[in-house]
Every structure is written in C-alpha cells, then in structure tokens.
Amino acid sequence: MALRIYFTGHRSFCNHGCEALVRSAVSLYRQALGAAEFLVPSADPAEDTRFWPDATDHGVRFVPVVDPWPGHRWWERAVRRVPGWGRLPWPPGPLAPGTRAALDEADLLISTGGDNYSLDYGLVSLFTMIGTDGAAMDRGVPAVLWGASVGPFDAAPHVLSAVRRHLARFDALVVRETATLDYLKAQGLDARLSLATDPAFLMTPEETSLMPFWPRETGQGTVALNISPIILRRHAGAGGRNLEDEMVAFALDLASRGYGVLFVPHVVGQSGSGLKCDHALMARLLERTGTAGGRIALLPRRFNAPQIKHALARCRFVIGARTHCTIGALSSGVPTLSIAYSVKATGINRDLFGDERYVLDGASLSRTSLDAGLTRLVADEGVIRATLAARKPDWSASLERAVATVRAAVEARGGAPFGQRYPLRAAAGPSGIACD
Structure with a gap:
C-alpha cells in the first residue's frame, strides 16, 4: 500500500503560496519515496482542481478542510475581556469527522503553510494548527514541520510555552531561514531541527502562451x-x-x-x-x-x-x-x-x-x-x-538533505520500514496546548 501523507496548514490554492508549498513538497517526496498518496485539505476541491488539473496524476487527493472549532473563537473573546485567562489551557476542541477520517488514514503528517506557527493569523488559527497536528501525534502518526517560519511570540508570551512543548513533539522541524533556526535553538528545540531553503524555490515554472495581456515595453523591460x-x-x-x-x-x-x-x-x-x-x-x-x-x-x-x-x-x-x-x-x-x-x-x-x-x-x-x-x-x-545564480545549487542540496533527515527521523522513531503503518503512542496530555 502506498504511503499516505497528510498535509496540514493548507486551505486553498487560491493562495498561490500555499499551492507552491504543496506542489513542491509533493514533487520532492515523490522523488524521494516513490509512490505516495497526498491527502490535501481543500475548501473548494473544484477550484483547486482548476488550478492543478492533473493533481490526481501526482497522487493528490483532496480531503475536507480543517475549520477552526467555534469554541476557540469564544475562548479568544473571553481572554480579551479577562486577560488573565490567557494563561489557562486552551480547550483542545473536537475534530470534525472529515479531519478524523483523514488522520486515521495517514502514515505521515507534513505541517506546511509556511508561517502558521506564528501570531500573523491570530490565536484561533494557531491553536487550530496545534490541535490538528497534536491529534495526529496522539494517534502515533509521525509528524514533520516543513518549510516553516516560526514566531516570534513577543506579543503573546503566555502562549510561547505551549508552542514550545508542542513543537518538541514533532519528529523533525525543517525551517526555511536562519532567523527561525536561531529562534528555535534559543527555545531549546535544536534536537530535531534543520535548515533548508523554502521548497518553493524548486517549483518548476509552467510556460503558457496565454499572455496577450503582457504590457508594452519600450526598452526598459x-x-x-x-x-x-x-x-x-x-x-x-x-x-x-x-x-x-x-x-x-x-x-x-x-x-x-x-x-x-x-x-x-x-x-x-x-x-x-x-x-x-x-x-x-x-x-x-x-x-x-x-x-x-x-x-x-x-x-x-x-x-x-x-x-x-x-x-x-x-x-x-x-x-x-x-x-x-x-x-x-x-x-x-x-x-x-x-x-x-x-x-x-x-x-x-x-x-x-x-x-x-x-x-x-x-x-x-x-x-x-x-x-x-x-x-x-x-x-x-x-x-x-x-x-x-551562484546560490541555486545550494537550494536543491539543502532540500535533498532535508528530505533525508525527515526519512531518517521517521524511520528511527517508527522502528519499521518507511511507509508502513506505525503503532499508536501514548498521548502527551491534551495535545500540549496549555499556556503558562
């Protein structure tokens, strides 16, 4: 049976940055691992298929998107009114049936999206990521943070401890800038940490002749x-x-x-x-x-x-x-x-x-x-x-090393040939989302 890789941190190819991350990850992992099926959450599979018409040929199957649990929105409003509550554990929240089914199928979780582990999209988005990725870990699914920028959390320091505990549960943390690498090292997360170029640097362009709109140039480009x-x-x-x-x-x-x-x-x-x-x-x-x-x-x-x-x-x-x-x-x-x-x-x-x-x-x-x-x-x-031009060879080399690191980390933790189902491991509390 082909390895099933479930992506989190993705919602729609309408964000072409997310599309670039998914496409490049699919290409890299297919090249390294051979046949695989990629479970990609989508808010609109028909529209995503229009942007990637041959996605199924690359092993992509669209699955239900992960929406925030409404209770998190109410909790965030409560914390605004009573700031001291921000130090209490965020309620983990239930998983939607579609998300549970996808996680139950997964052999490996890839947490992508670039900067979901930050405050850029608010605490509800952050704890939705923590809850979903944590639920996979609770099931014993190997998990990898991939092509990521992380933090900073200066504007909400009370959540940093929760994020730190959660990130420590990943089998590998692959980050895309030295700034993030140094930030996570300072949080004591260097054991499974590696640096690689953003995978979208390797995305292959697609030539199209549909460019009658191109602006008229008069010598300057x-x-x-x-x-x-x-x-x-x-x-x-x-x-x-x-x-x-x-x-x-x-x-x-x-x-x-x-x-x-x-x-x-x-x-x-x-x-x-x-x-x-x-x-x-x-x-x-x-x-x-x-x-x-x-x-x-x-x-x-x-x-x-x-x-x-x-x-x-x-x-x-x-x-x-x-x-x-x-x-x-x-x-x-x-x-x-x-x-x-x-x-x-x-x-x-x-x-x-x-x-x-x-x-x-x-x-x-x-x-x-x-x-x-x-x-x-x-x-x-x-x-x-x-x-x-001089940097270009480094991009491929760093991502090849990153995929090899992921493979070694998952094989070492699973104790089985890569691509086989992994036994459940004990959950480490409610997906590690308590704040100090």
Whole structure:
C-alpha cells in the first residue's frame, strides 16, 4: 500500500503560496519515496482542481478542510475581556469527522503553510494548527514541520510555552531561514531541527502562451508589482499617506519612464471574495492608472502558481509583498525588492544576500521609497543575478538533505520500514496546548 501523507496548514490554492508549498513538497517526496498518496485539505476541491488539473496524476487527493472549532473563537473573546485567562489551557476542541477520517488514514503528517506557527493569523488559527497536528501525534502518526517560519511570540508570551512543548513533539522541524533556526535553538528545540531553503524555490515554472495581456515595453523591460490587502490594512494612514495613491503614482511613474508594468496578484479571493484578494485590489489600481497606452497590465486571475512563476521570470525586476511571489522571482534569478510585513522577507533576504538591502518595510511604503528601492535594484542588477545564480545549487542540496533527515527521523522513531503503518503512542496530555 502506498504511503499516505497528510498535509496540514493548507486551505486553498487560491493562495498561490500555499499551492507552491504543496506542489513542491509533493514533487520532492515523490522523488524521494516513490509512490505516495497526498491527502490535501481543500475548501473548494473544484477550484483547486482548476488550478492543478492533473493533481490526481501526482497522487493528490483532496480531503475536507480543517475549520477552526467555534469554541476557540469564544475562548479568544473571553481572554480579551479577562486577560488573565490567557494563561489557562486552551480547550483542545473536537475534530470534525472529515479531519478524523483523514488522520486515521495517514502514515505521515507534513505541517506546511509556511508561517502558521506564528501570531500573523491570530490565536484561533494557531491553536487550530496545534490541535490538528497534536491529534495526529496522539494517534502515533509521525509528524514533520516543513518549510516553516516560526514566531516570534513577543506579543503573546503566555502562549510561547505551549508552542514550545508542542513543537518538541514533532519528529523533525525543517525551517526555511536562519532567523527561525536561531529562534528555535534559543527555545531549546535544536534536537530535531534543520535548515533548508523554502521548497518553493524548486517549483518548476509552467510556460503558457496565454499572455496577450503582457504590457508594452519600450526598452526598459517589465517591472512586476505585487501588493496585498494585508499591507494596506496594517499600514493604512502611515505617515499620512494613502497607500493606494502611492502605488498608483509609482506605477504611472514607471510607465512614463519606459517600463512595462505588470500587476501580479498572488492570492485571489476564494469564490469571488475580495477581503484577502490581491486581484481585486490590483484590478482597482488598474482602473485608476488605466493601461497607459498598453504599458500597464494585470495578470489574469486564472493563472496558477507555476504559471505565475513563469510570468515573473520574464520580468526585469519584481517588487512584491507576498512571500511566495518574491520567492518565485528570486528563484528565477530576477532582482526583487521585498515589501516586508513579517519576519519572512527579512529572514529570506538575509540568507540570500547577507543583509536587508533589498527589503522595504511595509510601514515605509510610499512612491518615494519604492523608487529608491528600484534604483538599488537597477544599480545592483548584475550582482543580484550573479548571486542568485551562484546560490541555486545550494537550494536543491539543502532540500535533498532535508528530505533525508525527515526519512531518517521517521524511520528511527517508527522502528519499521518507511511507509508502513506505525503503532499508536501514548498521548502527551491534551495535545500540549496549555499556556503558562
């Protein structure tokens, strides 16, 4: 029977960063382990199939998505009213039938999603992850944290002990930046810890001829722009600036200087929702800029993660907020300015370039700061391309080592050939979610 690998931390390919993580993990583990079946939670299997039409050929089977338990939302509201309750154990909550069935099938759990073990999405999301991954561990399923950024938890230090205990239960912790590696070492979690490049660096681009929308270039090449609603919400009114106005002005500046400008959404709203949708935001920007005589365009919503990577590779420069938009560009050798809203952008850039010279703090976003960032990319274009080309062999090697580490850790703990069912082990309390 083929090994069954269950992914957690995933919800929809509408987030093309999540799609890139799942696709790259599937490719790496199929190459290393041979035949395997991948159980991928999906909020909309039909839409996810449109983004990855041959997913079943790669062993992917979509299973019910893991939704937060409503009791966690009530608990979070209670903690806001009575902060002292935040030190009490979070109730573990029941698993939905679809989640229980998927976990009962699993031979191995891969916790992906990039940065779910952080405060970026709130405590309800964090404890949903802890509860689901912990339930797999309680069943004796080997568990691996994969391609992750973790923390920091400075804004909620009372949950750090719960996260630390939970992470210590994983069979392997594979993180994607030195910053996360050092953070977890400081928490005493170095026993099963390893560093590897974000797996999406190895995702194969998919060439497509469906590019009649490509902006008209007049000698300067194309600059891809990616901005997310997250940036606008977090930094609305910063310095008295309207960030949409700043982006519109910058795009028009680029077009007037001979650049093609391509708005690139990397997260699209599920079932037409615009709340977290880059495409809805960037379509609104295009309405305001117009096409500037064909020099400004918008990447269509239908493009999947490999197709977006192919489009990014055709650009001369990329300026992006979404982490996996910038990874798609950097892994294609394209000079990229990362607009940072969390530790991810800074950590990845430090590992690639040794510092943050190509990172723009989201709080400083403006027409002027964007122009200064692009000026740095232009000045350093040759150096950046040479640096990325030199780093490329390291990406494959680090991920091959990471997969080997995962395999060794699981085999050592299971005491059986990799891919066979593992015996149940005793649960370590209520999935380790008590806070100090």
